[in-house]
Amino acid sequence: MNSNRKFRFGYTKGDRNGIFIFCLILIIGIAFNYWSLNSISNSETNSELSKIEDSIQRLVDSLKNKQSLDNQRRIYPFNPNFIIDYKGYTLGMSVEEIDRLMEFRAADQWINSKAQFQEVTQVSDEWMSEYSSYFKFPEWVMAAESSKSPDRSRKSLSYSEKKDLNSVTESDLIEVSGIGEILAGRIISYREKLGGFVDVIQLKDVYGLKAEAIQNLQEKMVLKHPVKVEKQNINTISVLALSELPYFDYEMARTIVNFIKLREGITSFEELSKIEDFPKYNLDRIQLYLEIKE
Template sequence: MQLDYKGYMLGMSIEEINRLHRFRSTGKFVNSKEEFQKITKISTELLNEISPYFKFPDWITSNKVSTKEAVSFQEKKVKIIPKELNQATKEDFMEVFGIGDKISDIILKEKEKLGQFATIEQLQFIWGISPEVYEECKRRFYVQSNANLKKIFINTASVKELSKFPYFNYAFSKEIVTYRSMNGTFSSIDDLAKINNCPLEKLKIIALYLEF
């Protein structure tokens, strides 16, 4: 489970996170939300709030599987057939250990806002996806083509149109229009990088969605 990586984002205190790390350092794993609360000593209210993000393997939650079978299940190598990211369903995402109901919905909503994903790298910027989960996603998904990307005409789009793009907030969209009025049209992605508060870490991805 990924709460030892994301706990601070979900309201856990430093001491609660440290308790979890101390437990994990012994080589053991948390196998239920009840055990998670016992180890971290978080409140029942917080547990109910963050437990939807927990995901345990089926063999842990099933009483029908013996310990021997569980070990065999863990060690069994499953052949993974990568799927096209933009064709992936909620169920496909939930097959990734660390992605549950909530995060799979977030991924699909992000795709809806964008029209489609341009690269697998976009998953690393989605809330709730840890570096470990992102690496697993790279094994399971790929992007076949960018031919049908919904492009933004950066030199003519209004503030309202620009702010609909997930990587541009309203303030940055206003900066883009202001820059255009003062400096003329954008000729390349390098011009966009000159604007204050430009999300430079996403610039390579943003460039795929722009038309100059």
């Protein structure tokens, strides 16, 4: 029998094998091209995704850096009376300017206005323009400043004509505008509790006594004979001695003494504000009875 005889459709067995091999090669070629193209496409896609991820990461890092810088530069309102060396340094004050402020405060004097701060420290107008907007004085000081416009219908009393705040009676206090019988009684009771006022700023502790009333009182009365206080060193004071001073109960005194011992002493009264529940608003008053000696 002839081995090269044609099969149906006129193809020999050799033709059929050739067609099969050709189709196999064609399929392999198509598969190879598809795989190559797919690999290139995946590679390009991965590359693009990588670029996008890098861009996003750079953006995130940039925002984090910006936020970090903003946090470092952020300034919160502060009372300029309590500027310490480090605070002054961060605000760009010179050593001489900080020293002038420290000397002024060491004499138990208080800065009550922006103009007075510049006069004492001699900082530049540029410094005041940049930082004075952050000054935060006590409310009674601000009210007193705003009410300094002269009232020509009111006669200004001289120092000798004014009564001594440590000896006035309830009747004397009731005569002051804004102070009634109840407030007058509170002022006298608080004065007795203290053993006499050391400074007029202690009037801020009288419940219900508004800044305007304090200003009116100071127009008629002055602290001619303040109680003399021998300040105690807060770095060495005992719990019992501290609890006997105004503004401290026994528990707070014990907390403060332990806090100071752990730190091996403090260099600024502002450090006490880190104590939980510490009455920060009393920082100016407690310094009438305490001092810091290292």
